[in-house]
Amino acid sequence: MKYVLIIHEVEDYNAWKKIFDNASEIRKEAGEISYQVLKYENDPKKIVHFSVWSSIENAKQFFESPKLIEIRKEAGVKSPEFIYLEQLESGIL
Template sequence: MIVQHQVADFAAWKSVFDGALSTRQSVGETAFEILQNPADPNSVTVIFEWDTLDRARAFAADPALKNGMRAAGVISVPEFTFYRFEGY
């Protein structure tokens, strides 16, 4: 799953994101990478790996995520894209 969005303040967003690690892992996250646009450090892309595609989709649809993102300072509508990893 790839999520793209704008945040008000990257450091504040990252603190909330890091604090939610155990929650994300409990619902299937297995890894993540955070990318920042060098021209706009508040433009964030997160690449997640999940144990199943269904669990990733359920997480993205959870109203608690929307509330958490708002509290973390997400200021745009997040764009979620789902992919199936086929290996190297």
Template sequence: MTTLFVRHAVSDYKAWRKVYDAFAPVQKASGVKAESVYQAADDPNDVTVTHDFANAADARAFIENPKLKEAMASAGVVGAPTMWITNKA
């Protein structure tokens, strides 16, 4: 199992969440097996998202999908996100 972690600041969590939820069909078509959303305890606009994939290649392809960048921009992501891919040990 491969997990992609994405951490970013958003301008408004509720507005971001609407776009994130609407993006679910693209996630599924891109091989996302499961996902989770977390907010920092002291800042609800500091968001970390996890996406599980079958392999790292699928995770990399998802990161490079232009639709993902468009969704992030329209959702109010502030600055560049931090992304990293992990494999379960």
């Protein structure tokens, strides 16, 4: 599995979430398979977007595209950190 972990601060969660939801089709077309949205316990403006992708290459191409840079600005995203991950193993305890 290929994963992307994005940590960023948003100006307004509700405004960000609306734009995030409206971009679901372009995320799917780019190769996003599933996602989770989380927040820091003590900082509701610090958002984590954790997602499964068809490939790391597809994810990088999508997240680094000029179109997405503009969407992030519109959504009020500050200083996004992108971490591209490949699964080594998983388990259930």
